[in-house]
Amino acid sequence: MVAKFDLNDDSVVVIIGTGAGGGVLANELAQKGVKVVALEAGGRYLPEDYINDEWESFGQLAWLDARTTSGSWRVHKDFATLPAWIVKAVGGTTTHWAGASIRFQEHEWKALTTYGAVEGANLLDWPIDAAEMAPWYEKAEDKLGVTRTGNRPGLPGNNNYLVFEKGAKALGYKEVHTGRMAIQSSDATGNRISCQQTGFCFQGCKWGAKWSAAYTDIPEGEATGNLEVRERSHVARILHNEAGKVTGVEYFDKDGNLQMQKARIVCVAGNSFESPRLLLNSASSMFPDGLANSSGMVGKNYMRHTTGSVYAIFDKPVRMWRGTTMAGIVQDEARHDPSRGFVGGYELETLSLGLPFMAAFLNPGGWGRGFTTALDHYENMAGMWIVGEDMPQLTNGVTLSDVKDQYGLPVANVNFDDHPNDIAMRNHAYKQGMAIYEAVGATRAFPTPPYPSTHNLGTNRMSEKAKDGVVNKWGQTHDIANLFVSDGSQFTTGAAENPTLTIVALAIRQADHIAREMSAGNI
């Protein structure tokens, strides 16, 4: 039943990457009868393969190929070769994500109009809006089985949530609940097993209760006979003809041999580092600055959300690691309210790490009793994560590094500096987060710096005008009609929300567009 397409079959759509963008696009196109070859750099891991052990799982799933960093962000200092905590596997980072699935707020589609020009920021309005996206969000919520949407109930709160909820309500926050999560909350409202409160959401859900493309969209697409997924296939460059249309891709197969797959259409979905890297590495005499880069915006305007964590110690046990990792949210601060000293807003979401990762991430580089007395009370600790809108900046982004990967290809260098707005927002969020815990009697709180980025956005951004970005409102590159971008790198701005739901909604919408344009003979 699983399709097998010829390397010379130039009628296929080639999708590079199989995560929230590429994996969903592949299935959606396959369901419509479009022939798809999906090239995935990583291997295939399913729930039975996932490991309830932080470091071992990290070794199994994380993207550990070389990358370099620069800039003043602390990740460059503490994790110089690990700018991102994302996954190299079939299903991409949907194996690792926590499941938080919230829509952009209406005003966030129009950041430039709403916030006005912000010095040093390269803000822009999306060429689409909330009304345009509403039906696609609904399809995405149904696909992912998002709690608190449709008829799906919320998840029960775990210990970490109960502490968070009590503190948040004591502070007067109103929008406090266990989140809109792509995690099965009831056996009656979906076809996955419901959440068993196991923890280890970040390590791949062994129950398959959390939505991941790895065991939903990918096998569903394969079952149509229209989708072939080639694992451990690392795309080196995208090829084009003299007319400037893309014609296929060169990739290193699982044995390290260079192959060439012809294509009618190529969709890039390798995340906000690998997608611009591939476009830049595909430079040719016709496109000396890289493919789809007439605007010069490929790799620019990288966003990673304004993040950080707050952990706190109490005089009694919390045992935050038990149960769902991120089922808890305060949304009151997500509004745009410049009186707080910054534009845009942020969400506060429960988060826990196991002891091994807490040691690595609580205060990277920290040592001595100031550090160890915090870990001594690990059992009495509660935790939350900050996720807020950060400012796109021209100087933040991906360029080609001098370092080469195992295939001899220049790797991505990721440069990042916080914008003053990001810093003001983070400090506000730290203060509010610590206040939440102090309201429940915390004896000590920790404003923990950002981890290597999981929300990587904006390096091939969507724009109405070709000069302002890389892709149009369909994710189609302004320069090359049969070249698309299908991942979070399309994001014009980041909004305050976890990005996966929006990536999925955009991918469903893009599949509809591509299939329609193919039928019309336009691409």
Place this chain on the structure above:
Amino acid sequence: MTKHDLRGLTRRQLLSRGLSAGTIAVVGTGFIAAPDAAWAVEVTTITPEQMATLLQMARDIYPHDQVADRFYAVAVKGYDSAEQKDFVAEGVAALDAAAKAAGFDSYVAAGWEEDRVKLLQSIETTPFFQTIRAGLVTGLYNQKEVWPIFGYQGESFSQGGYIERGFNDIDWL
């Protein structure tokens, strides 16, 4: 801390003896061991004194009074290798030089943790210190046997998660 120089004793003699508590490790020929012989680490490439220094460093960098020395010993024993030999020798020599400049016989001879921490701070930016510290993050905290000491329960899938084992059992809010 007092350092017993037990060079010349055989391992059997040492381990059969049982020595006075109050020291982190005794140093023998080709090994260091707990004074009560609860554990021992053999060294084949670096010197026992160097291993004892690494062990003390591990305790001073990530001090957890409820975590026994043997876990720290496991975390640093990998430095006994041909590749690390010069790196360890030079690093320990530099640390001991800093100790002598501060009036101690050696780093491990400084009796108070506070004093030893000051010595470590003086070498904090060196690759030696940073390598030892970074290695401990996984070397110490990723030992499954250490987790229960902190209350961490580790893997839970095989036990059916926490849905019936206290995911929401907090009783003091």
